[in-house]
Amino acid sequence: MRARFGLADPKCGIERHTSGSFSRGRRCFLGFLTRWIYPPRWPNSYVRQLRTLSGLTLECPNLRSWGRLLQHCASAQDLHQGRLLHAQIWCSPELRRSVYLSNLLVRMYGMCGSLETAQEIFDGIQGRNQFSWNIMLGALAIGERLDRAADLFDRMPQRNEFSINTILTAYSRHGHVGRARKIFDEMEDPDVFASNAMLNAHIAAGDLRGAEVAFHAMRIKDVASWTTMVAAIAEAGQIHGSLAMFQRMPAHNLVTWNSVIGTFAASGLPGEAREFFARIPERNLGSWNALLTGYAQEGQARESGEVFDRMPQWNVASWNALIPHNEDAAASKMVFDEMPERTLVSWNCVLTAYGMAGHLALAQQVFEKIPERDVVTWNTTITANAVRGDFSRAKSLFDSVPKRELLSWNAMVVGYSLHGCLTEAKILLERMPYFEFVPYNALFQAYARAGHVEESQIMFNLLTGRGISAWTSLAATYGHVGQTKTAKIVFDAMPRHDVWAWNNLLAAYARNGHLFDARGIFEKMPEPGLVSWNTLIGAYALEGHAAEAISLFHEMQGFGIGANDVVFVATLTACSHLGLLDMARDYFFSMIRDHWITPIPEHYVCMVDILGRAGKLAEAQELADGMPFPPDPATWRSIVGSCQIHSEATLAARAAERLDPGTSDPYVLLRNININE
Missing domain, CATH: 1.25.40.10 (Tetratricopeptide repeat domain)
Known part of the structure; x- marks a missing residue:
């Protein structure tokens, strides 16, 4: 854009005019700026300000007027207008030498996300003052360039309260408790802002106990x-x-x-x-x-x-x-279409819904239609593709993102980790500009799922400033591979226990069939939540203890804890094991009527299984045919199995035809029925 209008070069056409023609050229340029480029969304006061500037002479510029325009560009994050103003400033030697305007240009580019340009301007400022250093530090901190911010902080010739609070806030946002504590302890008289930043550092690191200690140590709250x-x-x-x-x-x-x-x-x-x-x-x-x-x-x-x-x-x-914050893409689209006004957040919400539902093609269409993309737009699309395993598209987006943020790196590492691409995840993790717990933990968990316990333990040992999340992840690692005793040892060694630590230990014992120990852990939990109840009810149902599962479900409702789709799957499974058809029907309709939960395939499979076990084979097949989505193989295997119990070879044959003929399942099931007959 600068080259097109001949504004980037300090020896541009405007400067080659004589002083009289320069004034005419300058007025012409600013008139063009206000008439053609100036966006209608800017307030009239700023339009008048630009018109006022067009009457100024080069020898007596009004720096405050230019400054107000740059500040408005920064507040509105209007990079396009900011660049045009920068180009006009660049054409004036007097304006170009102003430290005041250079500082505001650094701030404007920093708030608009153009950190490299901000850094170039900062490096070129002759006679930098304290504001210059503080503004550049703030730009790097806001732009998530933590290592560069720390390096700049170390190089500052002098620091004031703003400098210290800026770097302290940056550390706290990322949960770097050790670094934040070092800065905080060096402060002679930390104010409440600094104390709150230290508080947030502990919370961001998942260290609630440390946050409580910091809170009680605050002189002023x-x-x-x-x-x-x-x-x-x-x-x-x-x-x-x-x-x-x-x-x-x-x-x-x-x-x-x-x-x-x-x-x-x-x-x-x-x-x-x-x-x-x-x-x-x-x-x-x-x-x-x-x-x-x-x-x-x-x-x-x-x-x-x-x-x-x-x-x-x-x-x-x-x-x-x-707009639903879940996988209900249709509902999200319906709300989006009815909105009288849309913002970038609205577009990003719909994009997130499509991504969560796995509709990558529709998500891509929304991505391409968004009028103006921000980092959330890019990171949401990268995450959707990476989590669903489309690494070709995810990598292309990752390489194209204008401002690669922490979440971009996280999405790629987490995606690789979820799909077991451990080598790719490790390489990318090592390339990250600074340490972040989320991708580190994702790879940590991926090693655990793959059975690489030693690698998980090594990663934990290398982790400095371990918060409760790291301890919980290590305990979960051993729980995933069935080493419940070791998981319990890690749990006991934790500095404190939050609800996630308790739930992970509970899941470790429940997943491995240790119901007695799981129940003991559940009884010791300070405040069991919905996840805790789900875990225990599901474990009893899967292990065949149906009566206990149903009893726990009623006990949970007595405590006023609302059920979700997961706990209803476990409860319906328990009803199936006990042959409680009427109770299962009541639960199924209550789930829809009272809890507003849309049945998922697992709920229908449970109901088909219950009907089949009760000998209601025609109803079971009718329900399977009437499901709002195509029945999966589990549904038809359930019907064939029920036909085997009740010696219904004809109906079994029809159900078996719906199974994949390329597998041995239909033939084995029908053979078993014929043998029984």
């Missing part, structure tokens, strides 16, 4: 400190502790109330969310959106729809929250 702890404790599954912390707060503002509501709703606690919503002294649109978003993120479509209908008004954030 503000509302943000309390709100952070309330949300962190709730997200860790310690609901009663979160409520207690909320009650101890000396003052509550609307942000605190909204944060607690959103956290409870997203944690599967709609009752608590509604209770807090009713107690808010004064609600705003953010309060409604917090409740709506929490329900939507938990996949509770009915509740989120009810909240949306009750809202006195909506904004685009309300509509975005209504």
Whole structure:
């Protein structure tokens, strides 16, 4: 663009004019800028500002006017207009030498994501001041270039409170507790902002215990400190502790109330969310959106729809929250089509839904239609392809992304790890510009699934600043390969136990059939959640202890914990083992009617199996034929097996025809029926 208009070269055509013709050329250029390039979304005040600039002379430029325009470009993240202003500044030696404007150019490019250009301008500033260093440091920190930010921080000739808080916040965002603590301890009198950053560092690292210690050590706590702890404790599954912390707060503002509501709703606690919503002294649109978003993120479509209908008004954030945060791509598209206004977030939500549902072709179509892509757009598309195993497309996107962020690297490493491509994952992990726990943990888990326990242990030993997540992953590694005793040793060695650590240990024993030990762990858990109940109920059902599974299901409902599709699969399986046809029917319809859960193939297979075992073979086949999706082989094998029990060779033959003739399954099943006859 610069070359096209002859603006990039300092010896451009404008500078070759005489002073009189230069003024005319300058006015002509800025008139062109306001009439043709200037976007209609800019406020009229800035249009007037540009027109005012067109009347200025080169000898007496108004730096503040140029500065306001650059600041607006930075705030609006309007890189196109910022580049045009930069080109005009470049054509003026006086403006070009201004440290003030150079600092604002660094800030503008940094906020627009063009870090390399920001770095070039910074390197070229003659007589850099403290603001120059701070602005470049902030740009690198916001742009997730943590290693470069740390290097710049070390090279700063002098630092002030802003410099220290900027690097401290960057470390805390990534959970680098050790680095953050070193900076924090060197501060003579850390303010509440620095203390909150240290608090967030522990939380980002999954170290809730460390966060609690840091919180209690704070001399001054503000509302943000309390709100952070309330949300962190709730997200860790310690609901009663979160409520207690909320009650101890000396003052509550609307942000605190909204944060607690959103956290409870997203944690599967709609009752608590509604209770807090009713107690808010004064609600705003953010309060409604917090409740709506929490329900939507938990996949509770009915509740989120009810909240949306009750809202006195909506904004685009309300509509975005209504887009399902799950694999229901059709529902997402329906909401998207009805939206009166769309933002980039709206497009990204639909893109995420298609990606989660595995509709990669449709996701690609949305990706190509998005008017303006951001890093979320790119990373969502990379993740969708990588997780589904389309590494050719994922790698092409990864190589093309304009701003390769941490999530881009994470998506590729996690995708390779999920599909067992350990060599590719390890190579990419070693190429990452800095350490990040998520991809490291993904490869860690991939080694475990492949049975490479030694590699997992080595990776754990090399991990510095281990948080609770790392310990939990190591325990899960041993649990995956059946080494439950070693998993228990790792669990006992943990510095503390959160709900995920308990659930992993519970799953290790349940998965390996140690039901007595699994029940003992479950009874010791401080606050078992939905995942805990699912794990135990599923284990009892799979091991044939159907009565205990059903009893646990009723006990769970007595505690007010809502069921999901997974627990209904386990419960229907238990009913099948006990031959409880009427009870299974009640559960099946209650799942749809009371819990608003759309049946998945596993639910239908359970019902087909129950009908078949009860001798209702015609009904079983009718249900299989009437399913909203093609029956899978498990459905037909279940019918053939039921026909074998009830000696129905004719119906068995018809069902066997639906199985893959290229396998031996239909022939073996029919042979067994003929032998029995």
